[in-house]
Amino acid sequence: MPRISLKIVGASGQGINSIGAIIAKGLKRSGYCVFGYREYPSLIKGGHASYQLDVSNERICSTETKVDVLVALNHHGLELNMEELKQGGIVLHVTPGWQFPEHHRKLIAERSLRIIYFPVDDMLNRLGARAILSNVLLTAFVWSMLDQDIDALKSLVGETFAKKKALLELNIRCIDEGYSFVDPEQGAISVALPPPDKGFAGHLLITGSQAMGLGAVHAGVRLYAGYPMTPSSPLLSFIAELENKTHMVVKQAEDEITAAQIVSGAMYMGTRALTATSGVGFDLMSETLSLNAMIENPTVFVLAQRPGPATGLPTWTAQGSLLQAANCSAGEFTRCVISVSNSQDAFDLMPVAFNLAEQYQISVIVLTDKQIAEALYTQHPYDQEKTEIDRGRLVVDPEKLKLLKSSDRFNPHAQGGVSLRWLPGSRAATYCAQGDEHNSIGAVDESSLNTKLQIEKRLRKCHGLKAGLPAPHLSIGGRSVETSDWIDTGDEIELLAIGWGSTGDVFQDVMRSDELRGRKIAYLHFTYLWPLRTQELQRLAKRSKHIVLVEQNYQGQLGMLIRMECGLDIPDKILKYDGRPFFYDELLSSVIERCASTSENEKTSPGLEHAGSPS
Amino acid sequence: MPRISLKIVGASGQGINSIGAIIAKGLKRSGYCVFGYREYPSLIKGGHASYQLDVSNERICSTETKVDVLVALNHHGLELNMEELKQGGIVLHVTPGWQFPEHHRKLIAERSLRIIYFPVDDMLNRLGARAILSNVLLTAFVWSMLDQDIDALKSLVGETFAKKKALLELNIRCIDEGYSFVDPEQGAISVALPPPDKGFAGHLLITGSQAMGLGAVHAGVRLYAGYPMTPSSPLLSFIAELENKTHMVVKQAEDEITAAQIVSGAMYMGTRALTATSGVGFDLMSETLSLNAMIENPTVFVLAQRPGPATGLPTWTAQGSLLQAANCSAGEFTRCVISVSNSQDAFDLMPVAFNLAEQYQISVIVLTDKQIAEALYTQHPYDQEKTEIDRGRLVVDPEKLKLLKSSDRFNPHAQGGVSLRWLPGSRAATYCAQGDEHNSIGAVDESSLNTKLQIEKRLRKCHGLKAGLPAPHLSIGGRSVETSDWIDTGDEIELLAIGWGSTGDVFQDVMRSDELRGRKIAYLHFTYLWPLRTQELQRLAKRSKHIVLVEQNYQGQLGMLIRMECGLDIPDKILKYDGRPFFYDELLSSVIERCASTSENEKTSPGLEHAGSPS
Amino acid sequence: MNIALQTQPPALSDYYSETKCIWCDGCGNYGIWTAVKYSLVELNLYPWQVCLCYDVGCNGNGSDKIEGYRFHGLHGRVIPFAAGAKLANMKVPVIAFGGDGATFSEGIGHLIHGVRSNYPITFVLHNNTNFGLTTGQASSLTPQGQAMNTSPNGIPEHTLASMDLVFSLNPTFVARGFSGDIKLMTRILKAAIQHRGFAFVEMLQACPTYNHFATHEYLLDRYFDANADGHDPGNLQQARALATQVQDRIACGILYQRRDAPDFYSRLIPRQGVETTCVEEVRRYDVSEYWKELV
Amino acid sequence: MNIALQTQPPALSDYYSETKCIWCDGCGNYGIWTAVKYSLVELNLYPWQVCLCYDVGCNGNGSDKIEGYRFHGLHGRVIPFAAGAKLANMKVPVIAFGGDGATFSEGIGHLIHGVRSNYPITFVLHNNTNFGLTTGQASSLTPQGQAMNTSPNGIPEHTLASMDLVFSLNPTFVARGFSGDIKLMTRILKAAIQHRGFAFVEMLQACPTYNHFATHEYLLDRYFDANADGHDPGNLQQARALATQVQDRIACGILYQRRDAPDFYSRLIPRQGVETTCVEEVRRYDVSEYWKELV
Ligand SMILES: Cc1ncc(C[n+]2csc(CCOP(=O)(O)OP(=O)(O)O)c2C)c(N)n1
Ligand SMILES: Cc1ncc(C[n+]2csc(CCOP(=O)(O)OP(=O)(O)O)c2C)c(N)n1
Ligand code: SF4
Ligand code: SF4
Ligand SMILES: [Mg+2]
Ligand SMILES: [Mg+2]
DSSP states (O other): OOOEEEEEEEEETSSHHHHHHHHHHHHHHHTOEEEEEEEOOSSSSEEEEEEEEEEESSOOOOOOSSEEEEEESSHHHHHHSGGGEEEEEEEEEOOTTOOOOHHHHHHHHHTTOEEEEOOHHHHHHHHTOOGGGHHHHHHHHHHHHTTOOHHHHHHHHHHHTTTOHHHHHHHHHHHHHHHTOOBTTTBSOOOOOOOOOGGGGGSEEEEHHHHHHHHHHHTTEEEEEEOOOTTTHHHHHHHHHHHHHHOOEEEEOSSHHHHHHHHHHHHHHTSEEEEEEOHHHHHHHHHHHHHHHHHTOOEEEEEEEOOOSTTBOTTSOOOOOHHHHHHOSSSOOOEEEEEOOSHHHHHHHHHHHHHHHHHHTOEEEEEEEHHHHHOEEEEOOOOOTTOOOOOTTBOOOHHHHHHOBGGGTTOTTSGGGOOOBOOTTSSSOOOEEESBOBOTTSOBOOOHHHHHHHHHHHHHHHHHHHHHSOOOEEEETTEEEOHHHHHSSSSOBSEEEEEETTHHHHHHHHHTSTTTTTSOEEEEEESEEESOOOHHHHHHHHTBSOEEEEESSSSOHHHHHHHHHHOOOOOOEEEOOSSOOOOHHHHHHHHHHHHHHHHHOOSOOOOGGGOOOOO | OOOEEEEEEEEETSSHHHHHHHHHHHHHHHTOEEEEEEEOOSSSSEEEEEEEEEEESSOOOOOOSSEEEEEESSHHHHHHSGGGEEEEEEEEEOOTTOOOOHHHHHHHHHTTOEEEEOOHHHHHHHHTOOGGGHHHHHHHHHHHHTTOOHHHHHHHHHHHTTTOHHHHHHHHHHHHHHHTOOBTTTBSOOOOOOOOOGGGGGSEEEEHHHHHHHHHHHTTEEEEEEOOOTTTHHHHHHHHHTHHHHOOEEEEOSSHHHHHHHHHHHHHHTSEEEEEEOHHHHHHHHHHHHHHHHHTOOEEEEEEEOOOSTTBOTTSOOOOOHHHHHHOSSSOOOEEEEEOOSHHHHHHHHHHHHHHHHHHTOEEEEEEEHHHHHOEEEEOOOOOTTOOOOOTTBOOOHHHHHHOBGGGTTOTTSGGGOOOBOOTTSSSOOOEEESBOBOTTSOBOOOHHHHHHHHHHHHHHHHHHHHHSOOOEEEETTEEEOHHHHHSSSSOBSEEEEEETTHHHHHHHHHTSTTTTTSOEEEEEESEEESOOOHHHHHHHHTBSOEEEEESSSSOHHHHHHHHHHOOOOOOEEEOOSSOOOOHHHHHHHHHHHHHHHHHOOSOOOOGGGOOOOO | OBOOOOOSOOOGGGGOOSSOOOOOTTOTHHHHHHHHHHHHHHTTOOGGGOEEEEOSSTGGGGTTSSOSEEEEOOTTOHHHHHHHHHHHOTTSOEEEEEEHHIIIIITHHHHHHHHHHTOSOEEEEEEOSSBTTTTSBOOTTSOTTOOBBTBTTOOSSOOOOHHHHHHTTOOSEEEEEETTOHHHHHHHHHHHHHSSSOEEEEEEOOOTTTOSSSOHHHHHHHEEETTTTTOOTTOHHHHHHHHHOOSSOEEEEEEEEOSSSOOTGGGOGGGTTOOSOTTTTOSOOOOHHHHGGGO | OBOOOOOSOOOGGGGOOSSOOOOOTTOTHHHHHHHHHHHHHHTTOOGGGOEEEEOSSTGGGGTTSSOSEEEEOOTTOHHHHHHHHHHHOTTSOEEEEEEHHIIIIITHHHHHHHHHHTOSOEEEEEEOSSBTTTTSBOOTTSOTTOOBBTBTTOOSSOOOOHHHHHHTTOOSEEEEEETTOHHHHHHHHHHHHHSSSOEEEEEEOOOTTTOSSSOHHHHHHHEEETTTTTOOTTOHHHHHHHHHOOSSOEEEEEEEEOOSSOOTGGGOGGGTTOOSOTTTTOSOOOOHHHHGGGO
């Protein structure tokens, strides 16, 4: 798979994101698959940030640690990011008279790096333009390096300034100027891109948060209440930006508890409502999770992961909230924990989550993470036809409503533990959604028999839920396969990797790498995390020479749940817990290492303690 | 083991507790071991409540479902509790002209029950006493039935009214009157108690909450902040009642979050401080748990379990918060979860918890439950000499303080992950207790390397902690044994039961029952629940014909943690989740059943789904 | 119970529940409970038309002693839940009930933001000046000198001036009733339920078991109907003074009402002109229009 | 850093931190940060003698830019943590810092109960009228018309009248500073730290990045030192009026101070006459005396 990478670095707030976004969009329209990745510290301005684009003419959804082009908007980038350049890489910078230190000069020589000083201040002066336009100049020059059509860029920029004619003109002049710049020393420079695949031109460039927001609207969510907390805030912002179009009720609540309660009240009343938070914010919502279990109120919570504990690393990524999601909250009850993996299922899983919540009258916790929330995906337009809205055992028909008895609401003998549900305001017998232990009509009943029956009712749902959940997704050598086809037949599996969430896409890229293409590497991806379906895993495990767990946390939390569920222990783990996502090349080498060791040595590698953390 | 049981039933607020408490104290002083158990609904007055005393001349710490004497303060008791009487049992009631329904008349005949109507209103009239004194009359009559010395009762009552002479006199007259009552139909009645053991006379009669409160004061806790929530409230009340004697700072906070934060602030400053809550209250505190992990602030949280979810059954018992305690809260970090089992370790474990917290600079969650919190134990006076206050790596010596560098505070290379700690106000280099990811001095540092080092620092503590935790406690046939003596040698074990918390004492009574005395039944009791030490269990399991998990929750939560930790699955479970504790006789028969099936059939019993819940 | 097609106007008996009341003898909750039923009936509302949301506390133990669509939630959280319910379905009147403990301790943030948001709901404060259900601890409204469970020396904090606090929040409806005067409470509740915006209704509630200072008799002696005395609820200054000065006599009735302030829902630009409720709008939406600019 | 035995009185340089400030250019936090250092030095306090507690927000990003025993906690929770710290060791001055988001949204209950408890701490509100760190969402103090991140139509709630709220809580110290006047802030902070009881100090803080309404210039134009104008902090009525009426000019300085109200700790009966701090009292206690009545 041919791939090139381009990284823009500078201070937060300097315009890195706008350069990245425009180039990404331009390249996508030209027929490239672009994957955008942002790193930035938890502060408003200043601090070292980056926007990296990994580009291919095939599907790509990972980031490399090594880059082909580095665009440094300030000298910090020259200090901090030089090591990341590949052989023959290009460094584009704007710092006049910059002297590289000795070790960088060595590096430049060794790797035959080409250094381009882009005299942005001179250009601005010449054009009489304000500093903010330096980004346009730079973008245009990068665009020319990529051998892309100048008019495509102009029309892109034109869309932004459609209504501001004067501004547009100046922008166009900057584009011309930047595009035509030629470095006096290096001469014309061009970065070779593979031939485009026009299929990508009509794709969306979308973040996981936007995808999730669209999915939520698509799923019929009519009320959103949230409290800002990175990385769940982009979802709130996106939903709020759309509010005048979607006509949704959007409430920025006074805290997470409030957001969770508002959403619960709205779901109780019968609409679809959503909230999202992160880490300690979810601790605050866990009280409400417990409430909804008792009153059997369907709800969906998005839990956007970032590294903890406490405030932790607000703008970085992790898969550390799985145990929290599966076990937090007072009392025992049925819940469902699922995780999105990319912009495709960030969209697709929103209706799924609401359907599950309503079918079982439970809470569904949808995990995402900072990486998915803020990464930029090249996404095929969504198929909206496949979505069905399933509201479970909700009674709305007036004739059926009339026949209801109060005791239908929490009837402990209901099939699968799921009793009929109808909404306040329905012309029917009424009931109490009772947070104390209660009988079938919702009256408090603390007797031994009733308690036992009702707990069993609420926990019985877990069986139906678990039985109905899809199997984990298996791919072999980077191609999706029917899990059932591989469980008992086919070749022996060289390496079976287990993962979830944002890890999945990176692993797909790794399997499709030139190095590993054609190898019998299987990757089993869990979207449905609790209750946990392990039968496929257990059978695949028997046919695999080596098993490895790939997670972005310290403990190997999915591994812990797997063991809790079926006893299977996976001693070899690729764990990463430094706030960064898995990078393509580092994961690739970790996997290659395992493949090598599998061939040499049938023994499983050492456990958690010594598990190589790839960074 | 000879045991008799006496149950007082009536409306909440009718005085059941005062009758129970006086008789308990009197019997204990006479040389009996008394175990008191209360049931009451979650409302202030009215509702059906009970106070049961189980009495023996040997150590006893469980309740029977069947009673020898029923004292019914209203007719509801006659309606609801008749089935509970043993053969030859006595019913004492105060409802004039009560007509038992047919099925009860049959019961009375079959079980040869003796029914005594105690004409309390006539007596009150005769004495010119107010209704409240009916309790004294009844108490005195029960006292006479138990063949106990009238003067002992008088002096007990005298203690209460020492300062209210007039009241005392009337009380004494009531005692005389009640004591001398003879039922015209039944004649003099006496309930045979075994010979007393004077060793009990000097014991305390204490609830688990009082024990824990004393333990906390003993451990040097100088600040208590709490928010009322059953069953944690009795601890708050007890600490508050003592405040003028202990000179502690006691704060009833505005909510659980506040209580947790106040306590955390106080611990950060360097005192020992405590809070307690229950269920959803702990959900609210979990945010603070996460905070303390990041700033490595030692803290102790008492989590008093009641059935959930939501408000659940506020005044009933459960062991349902284990997974919550072990897994709630944002981020990955080292924590310690321990559980008290009775009034002995409710006291003993308080200094232990604070020592662990300070040694490892972590949070310790101490589980208790409604049963332990409110049951009345006959308790040997505590040995206070064995307690040592260990504050871990706290630096207080002025000379040593002077040598400290800021970077000592969160030095990631500190041995075992535990770095030096010193207190605000110390004349030393200062640091920041930083809730964001930070470097050794507590400055924010989001770099990959630092993040990795610091997470490893905080998680590394888990190894030392785990290695240092005591082994689970083994008893065979009701006698404590050295776990190590039994692990690999000795006879094969007929039945290995695994339990924790309040289950333990009941199981001890069961093993000492006449039916099971001498059998090779082993009971492994876990006080230290997370991290979980399983090596003893794994080895014992190999030597056991049958293993059974005994827990008061639906899922078998300890079983889940055991499997997560070591893969061992315990399919046979005795689970109870109706809000009631294990009762002696029901647990006994569950165990006898297993023993029988063990002899017959080596196969393990069916799993969770069909596990017999004993009530 | 099961519902037949009602042809009669709603009657008190429609609100009758088979579940027995369990409050202490003399508890003020009985009176409030009765007044709630009267007001719903007098407003011509059937049980299936209303949503009653209860906090946790003795007051919340009323959740299963009445008919209607009810909710009994978590301690301190009733206001945001009720607000969410209402915003989802503007056609259903939503009434929330909570104790002084819930409202001024655990949930005080919700009260403050509820009032400032001017949610279109009624909130009924059962003010018995203590934590009843947890057996008589001090609340923020307990007088400072009073020894209570867990505060044997009385509370060291200032007692909250709750009405001054509420008036600092720009309320649009403030009323005070007394659990001993059902007629007055009924009048207040009717007005509150009809108010468009957040109606804050304090009910001074006798708690013979734990509140031995502001007893039924104490309140009976001091309370009076300010509206009967000619107080105009439109007069903010006077309302605030009446509400806060309770040393000698305690002004009850509708103390303040502002009718021109739009409620929260009316202020939502995206909902302008939308006739349906969020509940009715649940369906699959085509979102391709929103992703156009991402292509 | 490592501490040598100081023989010099504390100097500004003692508070110097190697960690670089990261606030935006023109951010008011720079000024507040400077005034805090001045006030501590002028009060003759060494870094090791003080405890500085920071909430989460742009303001909290100051936690590692100064010396002293510091704490940077959870969003909205700084007040109870600081109170716990103080109650444990009354010898250490404790100063808490928090943003308007933290203080009037997530943590408003803590503010209210902090003021009514009259904890002996100083609380400094960094009021930039928005959620800075999370990129400019509205706080409860953002003016209603203002479009913000997540509220493109402006907020539908009323803007909180924060000072009226604070005055309803029976405060014992209320002051207001402006991030553009370091001298004034220093004077206020010194008085606040010396106050016995809860000192509520609002700092009007410029946030050039997200607050485009109450800018540095806007505040500069309107603020004035009320004490210099002769305002007597003992006058409650006048203080409340000055604090709440901010349409034209914004009164700064020490607006209100009551010196006769005992602080929380002084009101604790069990601590009367106890000379030691809770920190000093940690040891094994013999509790047999307390179990006597259980025998
Ligand atoms: C999160 C949480 N904390 C504490 C409790 C325990 N609790 C139940 S009711 C209550 C106080 C009740 O006081 P109030 O709100 O005044 O109601 P009242 O009983 O007086 O009517 C408390 C503290 C709880 N249920 N949940
Ligand atoms: C529990 C929780 N919720 C949300 C957040 C995200 N968060 C961090 S700071 C902040 C608001 C900051 O506003 P403010 O307190 O006014 O401080 P400023 O940044 O303006 O100084 C929020 C919502 C968090 N860290 N924790
Ligand atoms: S405790 Fe008070 S509020 Fe609760 S039921 Fe009894 S009298 Fe009513
Ligand atoms: S966003 Fe505002 S408050 Fe935050 S650092 Fe920038 S200017 Fe200061
Ligand atoms: Mg109350
Ligand atoms: Mg702010």
